[in-house]
Amino acid sequence: MRSWPLPHLPALPGQAPALRVRDTRTGEFVTAPGPKAALYVCGITPYDATHLGHAFTYVAFDMLVRVWRDSGLLVEYAQNITDIDDPLFERAEQTDVDWRELADSQIELFRSDMETLRVIPPTDWVAVSDFLDPLETAVRDLIASGRAYGVTGDDGRTDYYHATSDADYASEHLAGIDLIKVFGENGGDPERPGKRHPLDPIVWKGVLGDDFRAEGAKPGVWRPGWHIECALISRDYLGTTIDIQGGGSDLVFPHQEMTSTHHHELDVTVRGQMNTGIVSYEGHKMSKSLGNLVLVSKLVQRGFEPMVVRLALLNHRWDSDWEYTDDELNLAERRVTRWRRTRHTGGAGASELLETVRRHLADNLDTPKALEAIDAWAEANEHADDREGALLFDDMCKTLLGLYL
Template identity: 75%
Template sequence: MRSWPQPHVPELPGRAPALSVIDTRTGERVSVQGADARLYVCGITPYDATHLGHAFTYVVFDMLVRTWKDAGLNVNYAQNITDIDDPLFERAEETGVNWRELADSQIELFRTDMDTLSVLPPDNWVPVSDILDPLEKSVRELLDEGRAYGLTGEDGRTDYYLETTDADYASEHLSRFDLINVFRENGGDPDRPGKKHPLDPIVWKGAVGDDFRAEGAKAGAWRPGWHIECALIGRDYLGDTIDIQGGGADLVFPHQEMSLMHMDDFHPQVQVRGQMNTGMVAYEGHKMSKSLGNLVLVSKLLQRGFEPMVIRLALLGHAWHSDWEYTDEDLGRAERRLTRWRRAHHTGGAGARQLLEDVRVRLADNLDTPGALDVIDAWAEENEYSDDREGAALFKDMCQALLGVHF
């Protein structure tokens, strides 16, 4: 699918040090080995796009890509679009809008928001509706090999599940979860009669009546489970090694864990070297979510007159792995910061080369964007009236290349 335009990324002198980040699953540092970096990030289900929780996640991974590229790495970035999913169909029914029209309009809004926020587009932006045939082929192979099974409900619909065991959920990082309840709360069906294990993930859902039709779909109008789609895209677009599997903290279980299971079924040689899960964004005391209706949309903030770079700086002011609560003061701080940086660009500039190296060090250390912003703030205050035009130009290029912030 067509993504959005590639923003200009100026060339900077020198190279950044190697980036290491904390792996969500192990708590240990991971870094890219070799000259190629491969990133998979779970994409949107296209309705209620783009709220600040979405924006925070995708700006964080934009920063990861920028930092990798500044270190000289070749980056391959894949992201899915879950444009076939029950919540999307339910929203379409609630609003009386054709589900395809709803998905397309929300994808376009997301595309526009990412362009506005100067986010680098993924190299492969893959809607599930484009890969129904290979998904069906993979599920049929699982069935033929006896690794998946079907259950038929009273309505005549047959759903298919991957067969798992307790050993599949024995990883230490899962011990903090009440797996059954978390699975249930995130769309799983642990209580369905006939399942061989309550945590068996669905791989393909049957359909009855006219609740789903996709152009070119096979007879029976099946549709894929959520977890298996990410596994197949990761395999087909990134190959044997995925350096980082990314998404929000709410995806650690079941989604990402079950995607890893599927990936192992598809391609046992694949290695996922690390996982990054961004913090949850709250508003008015609760996690920002569609179900609660407390979403703060990027498009609405733009309509209120906030500059795109103010919104981006507000997001960068929070550590990628920490939960935080949005207030309008986030934007107020970002506005003051952007004004200060613009003033330093116009009247300062001395010491910009050292500033560049200091910012690189901050970003290389677990993608410390708040620390990088603090370093720039201190520099801007000290060099506000130094009148070094060459340094000012480097400062502007650094902000645009490393932070995605342009003046």
């Protein structure tokens, strides 16, 4: 799948320290040992893209990529597009739009929004519709090995499930969660008769006889499983060791935990997991189902600079939950004005600022602390005259923060 252009990234002097980030599952700090760093981030299901919740997640992982690159790592980054999935087909039917047309229009909007926000594109951006053959092969292998089994419905179609056990869901970070309830609320079918374990994830839906795609013109009748998509794409594009698996915190369970059961089957090791915070609006989590979406494209149409939107997102820690108001953008606009004034007048001590910003970012991607350091430097240098310092400051903003003054 065609992604979007790589933004201009000026070279910076020196090198960032090794980044450490907190693993969602264990609470411990993890690092990428290098010389390569492999990142997999769960991508969009292309309808109603891109709201600020999406943008917060993808800008956060963009920051991870930037800091890894600045520390000298070669970054390999894969991201999927779930363009064959039930919610997409349901939305297409509700709006009387062809599902492929809907998916393509939303993929293009997401592509445009990511370019607008100066997000570094994935090394591999993989649409599930382009990955069906490897998925089918993997599912057939699971069936042949006895690790997947079928449950046939009244219509004669068979859904195949990956066989799991209680031990697969015994991780400490899941303690206290009603797993069956949450699974059922997020597209699962824990009470379906014929399943061996209520939490067994589906790996392929709607097989007719031995034909996995019996009605190719109507993919809503069949589809591969969401969790195995991410597991197989990540392995095939990144290899058997992934430094960070990422996504929003709403994906911790069931999606990423069930992806982990497939990873185990595929002999994939994940060193760390990062899950970004939830963005709310008007008192509720920003979501398609509630309709309380604040779209990046609409904010830009209202006259907010893309950099202002990005800066508002960076003002929150990647793992924090927060609520959006227009005050977020007003604060970011004031910051941009102050920083631009310093860039034009010149700034002494820019080298020291660069090292301070690098230190904050290396400490669990603490973007709010980095922005505060820049605020203090800009205020102190409002009337300075150091053109080389101003240029270094400008380059730092572009390369490390994705901010183009």
